Amino acid sequence: MAKSKILKKRNIMILDSAEDKVEQLNKMAHFDAFEKLEDCVPQADMIFVAVKPHHSKSLFEDMAGLTTKGQIIISIMAGVSIDFIRKATGLKKIVRAMPNLPAQVGKGLTSYIASDEVSRIESLTIEDLLNTTGKSILVSKEKYIDASTGISGSGPAYVFYFMQSMMEAALQMGFSANDSKVLVSQTFEGAIELFNQSDLTPDGWMKKVASKGGTTQAALDSMEDNKLNELIKEAAFAAFNRAVELGEAHV
Numbered sequence: 001m002a003k004s005k006i007l008k009k010r011n012i013m014i015l016d017s018a019e020d021k022v023e024q025l026n027k028m029a030h031f032d033a034f035e036k037l038e039d040c041v042p043q044a045d046m047i048f049v050a051v052k053p054h055h056s057k058s059l060f061e062d063m064a065g066l067t068t069k070g071q072i073i074i075s076i077m078a079g080v081s082i083d084f085i086r087k088a089t090g091l092k093k094i095v096r097a098m099p100n101l102p103a104q105v106g107k108g109l110t111s112y113i114a115s116d117e118v119s120r121i122e123s124l125t126i127e128d129l130l131n132t133t134g135k136s137i138l139v140s141k142e143k144y145i146d147a148s149t150g151i152s153g154s155g156p157a158y159v160f161y162f163m164q165s166m167m168e169a170a171l172q173m174g175f176s177a178n179d180s181k182v183l184v185s186q187t188f189e190g191a192i193e194l195f196n197q198s199d200l201t202p203d204g205w206m207k208k209v210a211s212k213g214g215t216t217q218a219a220l221d222s223m224e225d226n227k228l229n230e231l232i233k234e235a236a237f238a239a240f241n242r243a244v245e246l247g248e249a250h251v
């Protein structure tokens, strides 16, 4: 977001309570970093909150008295509800967003929802900001933020899990670590490119790769026999349920 053209250096202030983080952040060209809330919160139009969910209560307590009515809170914390943030801050303009790690390279996906008090124009500005990190989707109900946490928020880790397993298999087949990495990363990149450039479903593409009685079918049969499809869905729901549980701890 900081690297995007729509924000100038003076438009962004970053705060972290850890001294070493502030030192690290101050070495970057795109913004100034701060340690004290009173040095930046009062001047902000929008306040992005990106601490761990269990640090939110004390952060909001420390922010009391520094905020003003028109400010917008944009939380990316998993599970923490708009209602909790509203009660903890006394502010009414709240946005809940769930980004994912590829935002770091402009390939993120952020789902978001805004409280009724956020105006249409403010919402569009926020969407523009979120889109600097990739794509965004506006969801119709807050529960979809928790649901998208289980798909896109945590999802990159599932992809890395799959990559790790395939790289381990390649190593066991005798490839070097470097060749294993190339074999797997190029396979993922190629498959995604194919998928994105057509209307074919993943199932349709699987059928294109698998020749009858061939190697791919042997692999797919093994996945089906082990109910991998069920296991992956169960994992996504575990993340979704954990987001709901985190929310219940913040009421």
Ligand SMILES: NC(=O)C1=CN([C@@H]2O[C@H](COP(=O)(O)OP(=O)(O)OC[C@H]3O[C@@H](n4cnc5c(N)ncnc54)[C@H](O)[C@@H]3O)[C@@H](O)[C@H]2O)C=CC1
Pocket (backbone or CB within 6 Å): 015, 016, 017, 018, 021, 050, 051, 052, 053, 055, 058, 059, 076, 077, 078, 098, 099, 100, 101, 153
């Ligand atoms: N890591 C990910 O892929 C994603 C994380 N999130 C959410 O982002 C939030 C942060 O997660 P991570 O970046 O993984 O954690 P992190 O631990 O790397 O970053 C949190 C930062 O908050 C700082 N901090 C803690 N208390 C503070 C306070 N009172 N005032 C100022 N700074 C404070 C810490 O020093 C740390 O630098 C979480 O709420 C998580 O649910 C959301 C989507 C994706």
Ligand SMILES: O=C(O)[C@@H]1CCC=N1
Pocket (backbone or CB within 6 Å): 078, 149, 153, 154
């Ligand atoms: O693991 C977590 O709780 C955070 C939220 C989504 C990705 N990381």
